[in-house]
Amino acid sequence: MPHDIVNGHIGHHHHHPHDHNHSHDPDHLHSHLKPEDEAAELQVLATQFIDGFVHAADKTAYLRLAGVPFEKPGKGGETALKLVDVELKTDWQVGTASPSFGSRELSHLPYPGSMVQERTNMSLVYVSMDAKETVDIRNFIAERQHT
Template sequence: MHDDHHHHNHGHDDGHHHHGPNGHHDHPHAPGHNGPAGKPLQWQTPHLPDHTHEPPVDPATVDLDLVETAFLEGFARAPDPSSFLRLAGIPFVGEMADGVRLHLLRVETEDLVDVGAVMPLVGGSGVAYHPLPARLTSHRRRLAFIYHDGNEQKPLGFAAARALADRSAASQFTVSGH
């Protein structure tokens, strides 16, 4: 027990740091103490984690996806689906490049939610399965336009349906005589 030898002499100096009436309180945390340290880092998103295993995206595809999403949202609520289809540029009677005429029978939408990912293992023996964290789960909707080409039904995607030559006005929805 040699606590007795250490008499802390500076005990009486504490509390005498009054800077008099001139009021210069030099606080170490002056205004702006969250300066450089508090810089927002959110805008520097280098690579979003979910695009690591995908090929680079074509901007046109992204735009089409947005249009397709808007179509799906709107079509689900459209009071008049026929008008909505016309606005969206989906022909009721469409002609393919080879002259085959297609008649739109039905629009199919389907909700898809990705909740897991499978990666091929190196060496090609099997796969590794990863359940996706919530922020990476993705809700997608699949959209198909079911056309009939005179023989059978042909499901077309949004882009393909829009790419058809629109013959709706020409045929006026009458049965053509061939």
């Protein structure tokens, strides 16, 4: 047990329980991010995933290495859904709009050129004879992180 010498006296460190919403078993060594930090981390991971996919010489191999399922069960035990497309969508944020005080009109703030930001997102498209399901890559990554 560690000891501290304070004002000439040896003190002992004691573990005091602290209130959190999760248990502290000996294997509990991971940290917890604030929701806004988790969102930022997820965006970084998604951006890197998309960049890797775009530059991969073999797109199918990249998806397999990343653990993307090429088939998944349909809802309610229906026939399996098959991965058929990977969609990339790029948006350019050129401004913001927010509610104006005391008006139904939006307050619009266009960005100067240096503030315009590109946002690319990826979706995995699964189909069966009866259904189509689109999975946002950020949801796929988030589920992988929590398993």
